[in-house]
Amino acid sequence: MRARPVVIALGLVILAVVLQTTIFAPGRIQPFGAAPNLVLLVVIGCARYLDPEPSLLVGFTGGLLVDLLSSSPLGLWAMVLTAVTFVALKVRSRAADGPFIIAVGVFALTLLGQVLFVFVGTLFGQKTIEDPQVVRKLVLPAIYNVILAAPVLWAIRAALRPSQRIWAQ
Amino acid sequence: MLPSGRRVDRVTALFVSLLAVSFIIATFDVRADGQGAGAALRDGAQVLFTPVQKGIDYVTRPIVGFVDGIADVAGLRDENERLQQRVQELQAQLNESEAMERRVQELEAINGLEPPQEIPTVTAQIYAAGASAFDQIRYVNKGSADGVIEGQAVIDEDGLVGRVDLVTEHNARVRLITDPLVSVGVRVQDTNETGIVSGQGSGPLRLSMFRASETVPAGALVMTDGSRFPPGIVVGAVTESADIEVNFALRTSVDPAVRISQLDFVKVVVGWSPLDADVEAPDGPLEPPPIIDQGFIP
Numbered sequence: 001m002r003a004r005p006v007v008i009a010l011g012l013v014i015l016a017v018v019l020q021t022t023i024f025a026p027g028r029i030q031p032f033g034a035a036p037n038l039v040l041l042v043v044i045g046c047a048r049y050l051d052p053e054p055s056l057l058v059g060f061t062g063g064l065l066v067d068l069l070s071s072s073p074l075g076l077w078a079m080v081l082t083a084v085t086f087v088a089l090k091v092r093s094r095a096a097d098g099p100f101i102i103a104v105g106v107f108a109l110t111l112l113g114q115v116l117f118v119f120v121g122t123l124f125g126q127k128t129i130e131d132p133q134v135v136r137k138l139v140l141p142a143i144y145n146v147i148l149a150a151p152v153l154w155a156i157r158a159a160l161r162p163s164q165r166i167w168a169q
Numbered sequence: 170m171l172p173s174g175r176r177v178d179r180v181t182a183l184f185v186s187l188l189a190v191s192f193i194i195a196t197f198d199v200r201a202d203g204q205g206a207g208a209a210l211r212d213g214a215q216v217l218f219t220p221v222q223k224g225i226d227y228v229t230r231p232i233v234g235f236v237d238g239i240a241d242v243a244g245l246r247d248e249n250e251r252l253q254q255r256v257q258e259l260q261a262q263l264n265e266s267e268a269m270e271r272r273v274q275e276l277e278a279i280n281g282l283e284p285p286q287e288i289p290t291v292t293a294q295i296y297a298a299g300a301s302a303f304d305q306i307r308y309v310n311k312g313s314a315d316g317v318i319e320g321q322a323v324i325d326e327d328g329l330v331g332r333v334d335l336v337t338e339h340n341a342r343v344r345l346i347t348d349p350l351v352s353v354g355v356r357v358q359d360t361n362e363t364g365i366v367s368g369q370g371s372g373p374l375r376l377s378m379f380r381a382s383e384t385v386p387a388g389a390l391v392m393t394d395g396s397r398f399p400p401g402i403v404v405g406a407v408t409e410s411a412d413i414e415v416n417f418a419l420r421t422s423v424d425p426a427v428r429i430s431q432l433d434f435v436k437v438v439v440g441w442s443p444l445d446a447d448v449e450a451p452d453g454p455l456e457p458p459p460i461i462d463q464g465f466i467p
Contacts, residue, residue: 017300018218021308022225025298026430028233033371033430034302052180060187066300068214071344074207075195077301082187089180114302121303124199127349128303131370137302 005160006054009046012156013062016042021069033133034140038152039066040113041145043081044106045156047088048095059085072117073124080120084113099150106149110142203334212337215308219340222297223310262390288399289440290324291315293341295432305348305368307331307432312339316439322393325435328403328426329353329393333437341437346404347371347429354396355404359389366391366404366423373408373422381419386410391423399441 016038022028024035043062047055063078070077088109095102115138121128131137198207293309311317313336323330323343331351335342344351347368355366355376362385364378376391387410393402403426411421 018221018225021297021300022222023229023233027295027298027432030430037302039300053183056180056183056187060191063191065214068211069218070299070301070304071306071348072301072304073195074198074210075191075193079188079191079195082184082191086184117301117303124195126303128370130349131303132372133370141302
């Protein structure tokens with residue numbers, strides 16, 4: 001396991017957490033009352049370019065960071081982002097099929113992460129499923145993540161694998 | 170390229186291990202009820218992240234405001250109509266309040282009561298929010314060094330914003346009234362009856378009354394009852410009138426007075442706390458200030 005890409009990936013996740021809690025916070029950029037789930041997108045991107053084990057560790061660590069800066073119990077987002085990373089690792093070979101498949105994958109994985117959070121959050125007493133705008137909070141971030149996928153994945157690839165073309169495996 | 174069977178096994182084993190660790194951490198944190206190691210870690214993370222968050226918030230605030238303004242242009246007409254309607258409602262409330270204030274002053278003079286003192290507040294600015302769309306929290310730039318402690322009410326010019334639930338030396342975390350885990354003891358202004366308002370994550374709040382004897386009309390103001398927050402802070406307005414159900418129960422929804430998505434500057438009510446109440450009045454809950462407690466409001 002090479003340390004440099006993992007350190008860079010962790011740095012990207014930290015940057016995503018900071019941007020998520022500032023630029024994409026309520027009252028800032030939130031078109032139609034929702035924002036992209038940047039941390040989820042970065043974790044998906046890292047799963048595309050890192051080896052499997054480091055990817056899982058980055059997903060888990062990113063989830064813990066989100067947990068530390070949110071109101072949900074510690075471990076919930078760690079659980080969700082680890083699971084999303086695992087699924088992303090299973091399907092990442094399909095990314096070579098082109099941008100459309102990547103867009104569909106980002107949408108589905110973001111939606112999966114959000115739905116998983118609602119599920120485990122409700123199991124742990126967070127009442128997330130009772131939110132009247134739960135559907136909006138599930139779907140809009142997935143759409144926004146698709147819109148942001150091209151620049152974010154490009155940046156992740158540039159940081160983690162500077163010698164490769166963007167759609168190359 | 171497909172990974173080898175041995176590779177898949179290692180990855181799956183690590184995945185299951187991390188899931189198990191997450192589950193154990195979450196279970197311990199829930200059982201600790203926001204205290205213990207979890208709270209210490211959150212404090213530490215907040216201390217580490219705050220300078221970066223403040224820096225990015227400072228740099229990007231004008232740009233984000235400009236972009237957000239453009240995005241909001243489509244909704245400005247609706248917003249204008251809503252504000253005009255709100256102005257009319259507030260004007261009517263102001264007239265009513267002035268008449269009531271005169272009456273209270275007369276009654277205070279007759280009964281020799283001192284008027285309630287102004288409760289000290291600390292103005293704070295929000296610099297960050299929770300990391301998830303389901304978080305109903307905000308971070309403010311005032312902490313224990315400014316007199317902020319856990320449990321204190323946070324307000325803005327419109328009404329109750331939430332309560333402080335995590336404090337470091339120079340920052341604090343505010344849990345909003347829209348959080349499903351926040352409940353506020355309230356009094357309906359029109360009927361003077363008490364109930365509980367709780368959040369639903371977003372949208373309107375839920376008002377539950379258990380000993381109601383009167384119908385609650387739409388538009389009735391709902392204010393804090395003084396049980397956990399200082400009395401008389403506006404929480405919101407009832408969105409639809411509700412009749413009493415069986416066993417004198419009543420349920421309806423309340424539109425929050427504050428605009429949660431547009432919060433910027435808030436005030437932390439540092440001069441009133443339920444913790445203070447426990448020290449000063451060990452035999453029972455804190456008595457609300459005289460205006461409310463004496464039942465002078467008709």
